[in-house]
Amino acid sequence: MKSSPARATTLLPAKGTLMTIRGFHLGQRFAAIFLALFVFALLPQRSHAQTELVVTDYGGSFEDGWRKSVVEPFERAHPDIKIKLVQKLVFESMALMRAQKDDVKIDVFMMDEVGAAQAAAEGLVQPISVKTVPHLAELYPAFRVPGDSFAKFMFDASVIAYNTQQVSPAPQSYKDFWNPNYSGRIAINNLDSATGLSFFLMLLKTEGATMDHTDPAFAAMKKLKPAIVTFPEQHAQLAQLFTQGDIVMAPWTSDRTLLLASKGIPIAFVIPKEGGIIQEGGLVIAKGTRKLQAAQLYVNFALSVEAQAANAKFTFLSPTNSKVVLDPQTAAKIPNGLNAIKALTHPDWKKANELRPQWIDRWNREVTQ
Amino acid sequence: MQSWSAKPPRSLAPWALLAPNLLLLLLCLAGPLLLLGRISLMGYEAGHGMIPIWQLSNYSKFFFDPFYRAILGGTFLLGAEVTALCLLLGFPLAFALSRARGLQRAILYFCILMPLLTSTVVRTFGWMILLGNNGFINHTLLRFHLIASPLHLMYNVTGVIIALGEVLLPFMVLSIDTSLLNINPSYYEAARNLGARGPRIFFRITLPLALPGIVSGCVLVFTGTLSAFVTPTLIAGARIKVMSTIIYQQAMALLDWPFGSAIAFTLLLAILILFAATLRFSERRRTS
Structure with a gap:
């Protein structure tokens, strides 16, 4: 295969004179070579004895922790399964699940509750059970979903992240964003991101608004508009803004704040007095996967005590498994345990999801314009 | 090559050479575009999914809403601004490049291509470090008391124009360079013999003959700006909508x-x- 194109090119210097080779027209020969290459490229690679399980994760610094806590130990425990990690953001995953419906390429998706619930509603998920994923039984009851359509493997809290050197005293309330001292030094995530949505839902509560009557929240945002440096959409942008000192305060999540703090940035978080939203991460098995058993083993492993304790230590994800015992240092940092879970607000995501397009449209016109 | 085109019935070769590309284009461009066209005519209900009907309401929703029309206008304006910046900076650069010879040209060429050697995301984060309120540029200017308060270079359209101008500049320079190199030097000698001076030569010979390169450079930069996604997202955030x-x-x-x-x-x-209009315009110039 390799020698043919090389031979063809050695014939090229004789351009125009040597038109036929062994009775073949040069063009036909080229065509044959290209066709052969093309067919070769389309042939399926020789299958390995190993099963390759394709799973998504959030990428970046999250992925470093996930590799250490889940992927590597899992592969050690199951030498016949190889994990291939693909980076996907929640809503990208959703789009992909729809697109691959008839020919599943990615077996397990990592998505937040909003995405996972939507995927379940569209019939794109393969439900699990205590029989296929035994560790499900160890989860706090609050983390079981109807029909066990997916597995919640972690949670974090929506918080106010602040620069510990520039903001003192520490913020106590969402109202502190309106403090003129911090004008021009805050960022508010755009409403189309999960962090932005959680902030908006807390804002509804703070401003005495409801999902059906959002006017007070929008009025408050219009007032805040001039104080906002930018409306980021990605965690990496917020990390950059805090690191460079362009902002000193922003709504964020507990795990991401701690991750940045662990890199030496003077940053901490508070769950303000109005509370915080619980944000849960789910593992969703794609309906129609050809590696169902391996996928179930993987999900089960991610729910295990060992994996969740490691996740808490490396990437500050709060465990959903009630049997996890954290080391005192980690336990002091991250929201964990039944009381912490109960203190966080669990919004009606289904309703929020249905109203979100409307809110975003209004946000686009009134807040970020 | 000539012997092939002289015998059209037997010239399978060009088609054979084109076949893989055509096939790829058909599979990866025409197919998805058709699908996209079909989807654009469907309905959608939040929380439930797409509804397979035929309708034009998605288009009317766009065109009857001044909010979206303004975004279309703003995107074209951004394209024009970046194109103008690239043309302004690119023409002198291309002129210098076309005059340079040997090693000098090689070094200049490499420097011009440099922006294309890093990935968009990395380059954009680089710009964020330079342009931020506490970034390198503002820090330096403040340090030397050249400005009293930080210049707002990030999170607005200024930053996007700067960052996009940097990466799209090579396309402008290389297009203009090619057409400048194609100008026969004897035209200049003839003009000088006839007593024309610098500016006159520039406006009567250089500029008109470089026009095809300028037009194609502008088209490349303009469409590059219109399709840019990472740079506006990271530099401007949600405030600037394109x-x-x-x-x-x-x-x-x-x-x-x-x-x-x-x-x-x-x-x-x-x-x-826009493409069709540009092509018509340059064709008419060529024929007249």
Whole structure:
């Protein structure tokens, strides 16, 4: 295969004179070579004895922790399964699940509750059970979903992240964003991101608004508009803004704040007095996967005590498994345990999801314009 | 080559050579575009998914809403601004490049291509470090008391123009360079013999003959700006809305593929119309 194109090119210097080779027209020969290459490229690679399980994760610094806590130990425990990690953001995953419906390429998706619930509603998920994923039984009851359509493997809290050197005293309330001292030094995530949505839902509560009557929240945002440096959409942008000192305060999540703090940035978080939203991460098995058993083993492993304790230590994800015992240092940092879970607000995501397009449209016109 | 074209019935070779590319283009461009066109005519209900009907309401939603029309206009304005910046900076550079010879040209060429050697995301984060309120530029200017308060270079359209101008500049320079190199030096000698001076030579010979390169450079930069996504998102955030970012928002964040597809198709159509107009214009110039 390799020698043919090389031979063809050695014939090229004789351009125009040597038109036929062994009775073949040069063009036909080229065509044959290209066709052969093309067919070769389309042939399926020789299958390995190993099963390759394709799973998504959030990428970046999250992925470093996930590799250490889940992927590597899992592969050690199951030498016949190889994990291939693909980076996907929640809503990208959703789009992909729809697109691959008839020919599943990615077996397990990592998505937040909003995405996972939507995927379940569209019939794109393969439900699990205590029989296929035994560790499900160890989860706090609050983390079981109807029909066990997916597995919640972690949670974090929506918080106010602040620069510990520039903001003192520490913020106590969402109202502190309106403090003129911090004008021009805050960022508010755009409403189309999960962090932005959680902030908006807390804002509804703070401003005495409801999902059906959002006017007070929008009025408050219009007032805040001039104080906002930018409306980021990605965690990496917020990390950059805090690191460079362009902002000193922003709504964020507990795990991401701690991750940045662990890199030496003077940053901490508070769950303000109005509370915080619980944000849960789910593992969703794609309906129609050809590696169902391996996928179930993987999900089960991610729910295990060992994996969740490691996740808490490396990437500050709060465990959903009630049997996890954290080391005192980690336990002091991250929201964990039944009381912490109960203190966080669990919004009606289904309703929020249905109203979100409307809110975003209004946000686009009134807040970020 | 000539012997092939002289015998059209037997010249399978060009087709054979084109076949893999054509096949790829058909599979990866025409197919998805058709699908996109179909999706743009469907309906959508939040929380439930797409509804397979035929309708034009996604397009009317776009065109009857001044909010979206303003985004289309703003995107074209941004394209024009970046193109103007690239032309202004690119022409002198291309002129210098076309005059340089040997090693000097090689070094200059490499420097001009440099922006294309890093990935968009890395380059954009680099710009964020330079342009931020506490970034390198503001820090330096403040340090030397050249400005009293930080210049707002990030999170607005200024930053986007700067960052896009940097990466698209090579396309402008290389297009103009090619057409400048194609000008026969004897034209200049003839003009000088006839007593023309620098500015006159420039406006009567250099500029008109470089026009094809300028036009193709402008088209490349303009369409490059219109399709840019990472740079406006990271540099400006949600404050600056361009077509690519609202397509992303509809398709990815809101999962409203039908409306997202309709916006994408509108952008494609607008670019095609512009292309056709430009081609007509340059063709007419050539024939007249």
